[in-house]
Amino acid sequence: MTDTTHLNGGEATAPLVKRLGPWIGLAALLVVLPMIFSTNSAIYTMNLMGIFVVFALSYNMLLGQGGMLSFGHAVYFGLGGFMSMHLVNYIEEEIFVLPIFLVPIFGGLIGLVFGVIIGSFSTRRAGTVFAMISLGIGELMAASSLIFVAFFGGEEGVSGDRTMGPNILGVDFAQDIEVYYLIAAWAFVTILLMYLFSRTPMGRMANAVRDNEERAEFIGYSQRKVRFISFCASGFFAGIAGGLFAINFEIVTEENLNAMTSGVVLLMAYIGGVGFFIGPIIGAVVFTLLQTLLSNYTEIWQLYVGVLFVLTVMYVPQGLTGILAMHGPAFRMQRLGILVVPYIRAGLPTALMLCGIIGFLEMIHHLRAAAVGETGMSLAGIEFDTHAVMPWVVVVLMGSVGAFLTKTQMPQLREAWDQANAPLASDKGVTS
Amino acid sequence: MSELLFFSLLNGIVTGLLLFMLASGLTLIFSMMGVLNFAHASFYMLGAYFAYTISLYVGFWLGLILAPLLVGVLGALVERYGLRYVHRWGHVAELIFTFGLAFLIEEVVQFIWGKETKAYHEPEILQFSLFTFFGQDFPAYKAFMLLVSIAIFIVLLLILTRSRIGLIIQAAITHPNMTAMLGHNVPLVFMGVFGVGCALAGLAGVIAGPALGTFPGMAVVLGSIVFVIVVVGGLGSLTGAFVASLLIGLLQTFAIALDYSVSDLLAVLNISVDAESALRDLWALSLPQVAPILPYLLLVLILIFRPTGLFGKRET
Numbered sequence: 001m002t003d004t005t006h007l008n009g010g011e012a013t014a015p016l017v018k019r020l021g022p023w024i025g026l027a028a029l030l031v032v033l034p035m036i037f038s039t040n041s042a043i044y045t046m047n048l049m050g051i052f053v054v055f056a057l058s059y060n061m062l063l064g065q066g067g068m069l070s071f072g073h074a075v076y077f078g079l080g081g082f083m084s085m086h087l088v089n090y091i092e093e094e095i096f097v098l099p100i101f102l103v104p105i106f107g108g109l110i111g112l113v114f115g116v117i118i119g120s121f122s123t124r125r126a127g128t129v130f131a132m133i134s135l136g137i138g139e140l141m142a143a144s145s146l147i148f149v150a151f152f153g154g155e156e157g158v159s160g161d162r163t164m165g166p167n168i169l170g171v172d173f174a175q176d177i178e179v180y181y182l183i184a185a186w187a188f189v190t191i192l193l194m195y196l197f198s199r200t201p202m203g204r205m206a207n208a209v210r211d212n213e214e215r216a217e218f219i220g221y222s223q224r225k226v227r228f229i230s231f232c233a234s235g236f237f238a239g240i241a242g243g244l245f246a247i248n249f250e251i252v253t254e255e256n257l258n259a260m261t262s263g264v265v266l267l268m269a270y271i272g273g274v275g276f277f278i279g280p281i282i283g284a285v286v287f288t289l290l291q292t293l294l295s296n297y298t299e300i301w302q303l304y305v306g307v308l309f310v311l312t313v314m315y316v317p318q319g320l321t322g323i324l325a326m327h328g329p330a331f332r333m334q335r336l337g338i339l340v341v342p343y344i345r346a347g348l349p350t351a352l353m354l355c356g357i358i359g360f361l362e363m364i365h366h367l368r369a370a371a372v373g374e375t376g377m378s379l380a381g382i383e384f385d386t387h388a389v390m391p392w393v394v395v396v397l398m399g400s401v402g403a404f405l406t407k408t409q410m411p412q413l414r415e416a417w418d419q420a421n422a423p424l425a426s427d428k429g430v431t432s
Numbered sequence: 433m434s435e436l437l438f439f440s441l442l443n444g445i446v447t448g449l450l451l452f453m454l455a456s457g458l459t460l461i462f463s464m465m466g467v468l469n470f471a472h473a474s475f476y477m478l479g480a481y482f483a484y485t486i487s488l489y490v491g492f493w494l495g496l497i498l499a500p501l502l503v504g505v506l507g508a509l510v511e512r513y514g515l516r517y518v519h520r521w522g523h524v525a526e527l528i529f530t531f532g533l534a535f536l537i538e539e540v541v542q543f544i545w546g547k548e549t550k551a552y553h554e555p556e557i558l559q560f561s562l563f564t565f566f567g568q569d570f571p572a573y574k575a576f577m578l579l580v581s582i583a584i585f586i587v588l589l590l591i592l593t594r595s596r597i598g599l600i601i602q603a604a605i606t607h608p609n610m611t612a613m614l615g616h617n618v619p620l621v622f623m624g625v626f627g628v629g630c631a632l633a634g635l636a637g638v639i640a641g642p643a644l645g646t647f648p649g650m651a652v653v654l655g656s657i658v659f660v661i662v663v664v665g666g667l668g669s670l671t672g673a674f675v676a677s678l679l680i681g682l683l684q685t686f687a688i689a690l691d692y693s694v695s696d697l698l699a700v701l702n703i704s705v706d707a708e709s710a711l712r713d714l715w716a717l718s719l720p721q722v723a724p725i726l727p728y729l730l731l732v733l734i735l736i737f738r739p740t741g742l743f744g745k746r747e748t
Contacts, residue, residue, distance in 0.1 A: 069524050071531075121736050128468060129739055131527065132663055136731040139656050143725040147717065259652070263535065270528060303543050306536035313529045314514065317521045365543060 023192065030184040034177055041292070043176045049288040050183040051244045054190050056268040056280035058237035063266070064274035065198055066230040067210030068123070069131045072138025073238060073265050078257020079114055079141075080107030080239025082151065084246040085158045092164035100162055100173055101182050104243030111239020112232055119231035124224055126213065135259075142258035157253030160246070173247070183244050190237055191281070197233060198277060206230045267305070271312050273319025282321050300365050304358075330420040342409075342416035349405030356399025363391065435566030440689040441682070446574050448681025449581030453636035454654065455661040455673040456588060457629025463605050463668030464622055466523060467515070470530040473655035474537035475630040479503045479637025480646045481545055484552040492555040500635040507630025511623045534651065542648045554642040577639050584632065585674070592670070601625060605668070660727040664734050666744020675742060680727050687726055693718035 034043060055077055062068040084107040090096045091103075122133040145152040152158070163174045173179055197203050205226045208216045213223040246252050255261065264287070272283020287305070294301035316322055330336050363386050366377045370386075377386050384391045458472045483492075483499035490498075510533065518529045553559075554573040561569035592598040603611045604621045612618045637650075644650065661680055665672025734741060 063524075067524075069527060125739070127523070128527075129735055132468075132659065133732055133735050135656060135659065136728045136735070140725050140728040140732065143728070147721050147725075259656070263531070266528070266531070267535075300539075300543055303536075303539040306532065306539045310529070310532040310536050313521075313525060313532050314518055317525050361543070368544075368546060 026191070027188055030188055033184075034180050040176065043180050045288060045292045047176065047180055047183050047248050048292065049285055050180075050187040051241050051248060052265075052268060052284035052288055053281050054187055054244065055238055055241035055265055056272065056284040057191060057194050057277075058234045058241060059265045060269045060274055060277075060280040061194065061197070061206075061230055061234040061237070063269060064276075064279065065203065065210065066126075066206045066227060066234075068126050068227060068231070070134040070262070071131055071259070071266070072134035072136075072141070072262050073234075074257045074259070074261035075118075075138055075141045076111035076114055076235040076238035077242040077245070077261065077265075078145070078252065078254075080104075080111040080242025081246040081252040081256050082158060082242075083107055083110040083239075084243035085160050085250075085252045086151075088160040088162055088164075088246065088250075089158075092161055100247065101185075103247060104186055104240045107243025107246065108236045108240035111242065112236040114239075115232040115235025119228045119235070123227035123231050126210075126223075126227065138257075138259055138262050142254060145254045145257060152254065155254065157251055157255075159251040162247050162250055179248055183248065186240065186244055190240055194237060195277060202226070202229060267309050271309060271319055273321030273325075275318055276321040276325065279319050279321040283319065286320065298362060298365075299369065300361065303361070333420075335420040338416055338420045342413045346406060346409040346413045349402045349409060351402075353399055353402025353406055356395045356397070356402055359391075359395035360399060363395065436689055438565060439570070440685045442570065442574070444682035444685035445678065446578050446581075446681070447685060448678035449578060449585070450636055450640055451654070451658060451661055451681055452674055452677035453581055453584055454633050454658045455665070455677050456585075456670060457632040458658055459662045459665065459668055459670060459673045460601075460605075460625055461629045462662065464601075464608075464625055465515070465526075467526045467530065468659065468662070469629075470527070470655070471510070471533040471537060472530075472629070472633055473651040473658055474534045475503050475507055476633040476637040476640070476654060477541060477648070477651040478506065478537065479634025480552065480641030480650065481541055481550070481637075482634070483638040483641060484545075484550050484646055487552065496635075496638055499638050500631040503634025503637075504627045504631030507634075508623050508627030510630075511626035515626070516619070516623075534655065538648055538651060545648075547648055549645050549647040550641075552641045552646040573643060577643065580635075580639055584635065588632075589670075657727055660731040663731055664741055666741025669741065669743040672741055672743030680730075683726055683730075684723055687719045687723035690719050693721075 033046060037043070037046065055073075058076075059070070059073050062070050062073065084103045087096065087098070087103050087106050088100065091098055091100065118137055122130055122137070146154060162179075163172045173182065198206075205216065205221050206229075208219075209221070209223045209226045216223055216226065242252075242256070245256065268283040268287045269280040270283070271286060272281065273279030290301060290305055290308075294304065298304075312319060318325070327336065327339075330339065363377070366386050370377065377384065454472060454476055458469060461467070461469050461472070479499050482502050483495035486495035486498050514529065514533070515526060518525050554576075560572050563570055590598075592601065600611065600616055601621060603614075604616070604618050608618050611621075641650075644653075657680065661673060661676040664679070665674070665676030
């Protein structure tokens with residue numbers, strides 16, 4: 001670790017406070033969060049968030065940092081979860097004596113073991129071969145989990161009781177808040193470890209292999225070995241996430257290692273932005289919020305997530321973090337103020353358009369899904385009748401007027417953007 | 433036993449040819465654009481749903497023609513305004529785009545048609561049993577599926593090898609730049625092949641919908657199997673796709689039909705096992721149980737030991 005910081009001279013000379021600042025901030029945030037959001041549902045959401053953050057970050061070790069597109073990452077997550085669940089049961093039966101908070105590490109180890117086994121043949125190539133093998137392994141594991149009932153528990157899965165472990169410092173994890181601090185601590189440690197991993201020479205070589213495997217070979221590194229090590233580390237952290245999942249929900253099923261979960265983690269990492277270390281964290285947080293909050297209000301939240309995903313892939317491949325990072329230059333030149341008014345001018349009609357589109361979709365969904373004879377629906381607190389003409393006219397008007405106004409605001413937004421990002425020198429030339 | 437073998441053989445061929453209709457489009461698209469289209473099976477699903485809706489108004493036969501056309505147009509639009517746009521971000525983005533599209537199409541299908549299985553049936557004309565063999569009926573609709581699949585296979589083969597368009601397509605696959613230099617509109621060829629591939633998948637959906645059920649999960653059920661076929665047969669090889677389709681079709685039907693388990697094998701070898709051991713599931717493992725994982729096992733083995741596939745010329 002110290003070697004790396006010396007290699008990157010710029011970072012080594014950066015003041016210690018500046019390097020440690022974000023981590024102290026993160027730790028403080030993790031401690032304070034449940035005091036601000038103390039309701040049960042908030043704690044539930046934050047627990048899920050923590051698990052997904054670790055899972056998505058472990059996924060990004062493959063996709064973002066190693067250039068390996070995996071469609072079967074849930075295998076390591078799920079196996080880690082199953083192993084941890086069995087361990088919790090063994091602890092309950094007093095076959096082992098182990099504090100519950102150490103269980104995720106065994107989830108991680110099983111993830112690592114399977115990472116070593118599967119990585120030994122799948123990391124020979126990146127690209128489509130790797131993607132296909134991961135897909136095949138994913139399907140293989142998901143199908144096997146229904147066959148081997150003794151270990152995977154068939155369709156019901158495996159469940160356990162996390163409160164039966166040895167009682168340490170009076171904490172028995174009966175409360176969700178205690179599990180929150182367990183997950184937060186593990187999340188903090190694993191985020192730090194994964195960050196440090198990306199800073200080691202090994203992490204840098206993973207980036208090199210991702211960008212150009214041939215050149216990496218010419219400077220004397222085996223691309224296969226580099227990928228293999230990334231792959232194993234990624235499996236380890238995914239297993240830890242699985243272990244946290246098992247402790248939090250006290251049940252692990254086939255669903256946790258099938259293609260759906262593999263797809264979700266890809267979605268989270270990509271929406272957040274795979275090019276940045278922090279990207280998957282943002283992606284996991286946003287996705288969990290969408291999943292838990294949106295599903296309270298609408299039954300078609302997955303449709304919105306799907307649209308968001310496809311739009312992200314098409315127009316912002318850098319992800320949400322990429323959008324934030326785009327504002328970096330303007331921020332450093334202290335010109336973000338220029339953008340505020342244009343953003344509001346473009347944002348308001350866009351919001352109007354979105355309201356129209358969402359209203360339209362929700363009404364169609366209501367028409368199809370509501371019980372026969374039930375024509376009234378309520379949206380954002382407004383009650384109306386979906387079989388009348390008026391509400392349809394309103395949403396179509398909102399959508400089309402919003403779209404039109406958004407379009408008229410685009411040129412001024414672009415102009416302001418160019419102005420905010422113009423190089424300093426030329427800017428001085430214009431003003432003085 | 434012999435009637436079991438006979439019917440398994442017939443069913444295997446029907447399944448295999450159906451799979452080929454999907455795999456042929458997918459493998460052509462891959463060899464041209466280098467992109468494995470995750471949404472290919474979604475177009476198959478759309479075909480079934482479109483045909484279901486059309487059949488409510490004008491009957492099965494018009495649906496058989498109109499639905500694939502609609503799906504083809506939709507596919508061409510996706511290529512023109514989706515894939516071609518995403519191409520600038522590279523191959524991985526393209527793969528993820530088709531993956532997202534598959535996710536989105538499933539959600540849209542649930543949004544429009546709902547989660548329940550649709551009552552999409554074969555036309556009454558075909559609701560009789562074609563022949564009875566050893567007391568088992570063979571439904572006429574399966575024979576119809578068989579006929580349509582074979583007809584499509586022959587037409588596809590003739591177009592690709594005997595017609596001018598087929599020659600241009602083959603040229604565009606191997607030497608896209610040279611073909612463009614000769615004055616052919618290669619992007620248009622790409623769009624056309626993508627559209628036709630999707631239309632074929634749609635047609636497969638139309639004829640499979642009544643037999644295998646029309647529900648939002650039907651794309652997932654077949655989606656990864658089609659990948660297996662394309663990879664096992666060799667990417668870009670039509671012959672390979674054909675052989676692999678039949679292979680997978682037969683493998684699946686025979687594995688379900690032949691009910692042997694590991695314990696049978698052990699009994700033959702005179703080994704007795706403890707019925708209560710932790711590995712009891714392994715001893716009780718039977719062929720029908722492992723049927724769903726056989727294709728994926730084959731996929732992984734092929735990718736490890738012969739990455740070019742059975743008939744492919746280049747590595748994945």
